[in-house]
Amino acid sequence: MTALQQPLTLANVQGTATVYEQGAHVASWTPAQQDPVLFLSRKAVFAEGKAIRGGVPICFPWFGPGRSGDRSPAHGYARTIPWRPVSATDEEAVFRLTEADLPEQARAEFPHEFSCEYTVTVGAALEMKLATTNTGGEPMEIEEALHAYLAVGDVRQAGVQGLDGVSYVDKVTGKTDMKQSGEIVISGETDRVYRSGGPVSVVDPLLGRTLRITTSGAADTVVWNPWEDNARAIGDFADDEWTAMICVEAANALDDYVTIAPGETHEIVYRLEVGSI
Numbered sequence: 001m002t003a004l005q006q007p008l009t010l011a012n013v014q015g016t017a018t019v020y021e022q023g024a025h026v027a028s029w030t031p032a033q034q035d036p037v038l039f040l041s042r043k044a045v046f047a048e049g050k051a052i053r054g055g056v057p058i059c060f061p062w063f064g065p066g067r068s069g070d071r072s073p074a075h076g077y078a079r080t081i082p083w084r085p086v087s088a089t090d091e092e093a094v095f096r097l098t099e100a101d102l103p104e105q106a107r108a109e110f111p112h113e114f115s116c117e118y119t120v121t122v123g124a125a126l127e128m129k130l131a132t133t134n135t136g137g138e139p140m141e142i143e144e145a146l147h148a149y150l151a152v153g154d155v156r157q158a159g160v161q162g163l164d165g166v167s168y169v170d171k172v173t174g175k176t177d178m179k180q181s182g183e184i185v186i187s188g189e190t191d192r193v194y195r196s197g198g199p200v201s202v203v204d205p206l207l208g209r210t211l212r213i214t215t216s217g218a219a220d221t222v223v224w225n226p227w228e229d230n231a232r233a234i235g236d237f238a239d240d241e242w243t244a245m246i247c248v249e250a251a252n253a254l255d256d257y258v259t260i261a262p263g264e265t266h267e268i269v270y271r272l273e274v275g276s277i
C-alpha cells in the first residue's frame with residue numbers, strides 16, 4: 001500500500017486542523033487551549049485507497065451500502081480517492097471532486113456529471129460544507145454524510161441531547177419505526193438514522209465539555225458506536241477505542257436521499273463547537 005502524502009495543516013490563533021487530500025478528509029481539529037475534538041484511531045491506516053478511521057470521512061454518493069442495500073464500496077467513493085485542492089489559507093481550505101476524478105468502475109455505477117466543492121473552515125468552530133452541483137442534463141440522486149467521529153472521555157457516560165421525540169431507523173435491530181425518548185445513552189451497539197438534522201449536543205462529564213453540532217441541508221443525524229464485540233472485528237480500530245468515540249453524523253440517507261436538478265446545487269453543512277458542561 002502506498003502511504004498518503006502529509007496532510008494540509010490549517011493553523012491560526014483559534015485552532016488547528018489537518019486535512020488529507022484523499023477524501024478531503026479532516027483528520028484532526030484542536031481548538032486553542034483544548035484537547036482534540038475529533039477521534040482518530042491509533043490503528044488508523046494512512047494509505048491510498050483506504051478510508052481513515054476517525055476524523056470526518058465524507059460519504060458520497062451513497063451512505064453505507066446505499067438505500068438499495070447492495071452498493072459497494074461502503075459509503076461510496078469520495079472517502080477513498082484524492083480530491084483536488086482548490087485554495088488554502090490558515091482558516092479555510094477548499095477541495096473539489098468531479099466525475100472525472102472517479103475510477104472507471106465508479107463512473108459506470110454513478111453515471112452522473114457533478115462537481116462537489118468541500119470547504120473546511122477552522123477557528124473556534126470547525127465548519128465543513130459540501131456543495132454538490134449537478135453539472136449534467138438529468139436529475140441526480142445522491143445520499144451523503146459528513147461522518148464525524150467525536151472524541152469522548154467514556155461513551156457510556158456521555159449523553160446525546162437534541163433528539164428527544166425524533167423517529168429513527170435502528171440499523172442494529174432492523175426496526176424502522178423507533179422513537180427516541182429523552183437523551184441517548186449508549187449502552188450497547190448503536191447504529192441509528194434519526195430523522196432530524198439537529199441541533200445536537202454531546203455532553204461529556206469526563207472531559208468536562210459539551211460538543212455542539214449544528215447542521216443545515218441534512219435531513220438525518222446518524223449516531224454510531226460499534227461497542228465491544230464489533231470493535232474487535234474492525235481491523236483499523238483498537239479493541240478498547242469504542243469507549244473513546246461516538247459518531248454523530250449529518251446525513252441524507254435511506255428515504256432522505258436528495259434529488260438535484262440539472263444546474264442546481266445542494267449543500268450540507270456540519271458545524272462543531274466546544275462549550276462547557
Ligand SMILES: O=P(O)(O)OC[C@H]1O[C@H](O)[C@H](O)[C@@H](O)[C@@H]1O
Nearest residue numbers: 064074075171191222223224247
Ligand atoms: O466501517 P465503515 O465503513 O467506516 O462504517 C462505519 C459505520 O458508519 C456509519 O455510522 C454506519 O451507520 C454504520 O453502519 C457503519 O458501521
